[in-house]
Amino acid sequence: MKKLLLFLFTGLAAVAGDPGLAGGPFVAAVTSKTATIVWLVRSGEVSVKAADDDKNPATVSPSIRVEKTTLTGLKPNTRYEYSVPGYSDAKGSFKTPPTGDTPFDFVSYGDNRTRPDVHRKVIAAIVSHGVPDMVVQTGDLVADGSDTLLWTTFFDIEKKLLSQTAFYPSLGNHEHHAQNFYDFTQTAKPYYSFDWGNAHFSVIDTDLDNVSPVETVRAAFWAEQARWLENDLRTHQQSQFRFVAGHHPPFTAVASRQGDNPHMRALTPLFETYHVTAGLFGHDHNYQHYLQNGIHYLTSGGGGAPLYDVDKPPVGITQKVVSVENWVSVHVDGKTAHVRVFSINGDVIDEFDLQGWALPKPVVATAPVVVTQK
Ligand SMILES: [Fe+2]
Structure with a gap:
């Protein structure tokens, strides 16, 4: 495979006293021709403590600046390597999406917040299994999206994985729609879509409660996003696979949560109309x-x-429910996608195939052959 070494220069590298990386590098918004490489720089910090607390040490919260560069003119299905001069550990690589039916791998997982030691084990398990071409994260990256310090922990744990793959996150309720999510992951909008090989991925914002305290504003957002999703799915019926990713699931086996998320169940007819292959969600741990x-x-x-x-599996639709830390691995190959779900210990806890479905590609009209008699 042809490799291209991309040297990314930052003026910060020349500054005396390397302030160090706070996250990344990783790659976002990858297409077969373009990609954005992102890294977070710790530009300062603030020390904070309660004025009347003489016992506990101060909390140190970093100030973070986002650096990025966008590449164009890339080739499909090609791995590129990059490094950011000036930092001792700012190297990475990524692969551009293939076109057509070329096989690829992706993983999906979510709810990494709160227990960094367990999060670290899940990421180590994914890496040891083989780094995928891209990652779909289903929300709740951190316990509080507004807390800058938590993002440095997230990126530290994810470093070995995200420095070798493309990253597509979705908003969880714990992100609180904080600007940190958009800035640090370089996600332009709460909902977006992308293509990878013969698959189309629609990432939606299911976190309606944090859209606004005003009911009419929430309703307007949901209607707007549903219109976007319908158009997005309708215009990608010629992809073999359509995956919809988000945080809140339409169904749950958690008894105390059944009846939650009616807005998600209301979307399922749309999924059926437009031949969605699978929904990828989180929120339930x-x-x-x-x-x-x-x-x-x-x-x-x-x-x-x-x-x-998982104390109350829904009757009639349940295939598998397991209360264990896990991640989903998908190998897409032509018109079949093979799914294996791994526990944190490496056990396969679920395995099944997804079948592709696509409208035929439109026939490209060619100029009629003109036969002349001599
Ligand atoms: Fe959640």
């Missing part, structure tokens, strides 16, 4: 797999957050 009207609904919220019971 366990693994759940449902099959309803031909669509697979996966909840993989076992990326580090404290586990929840």
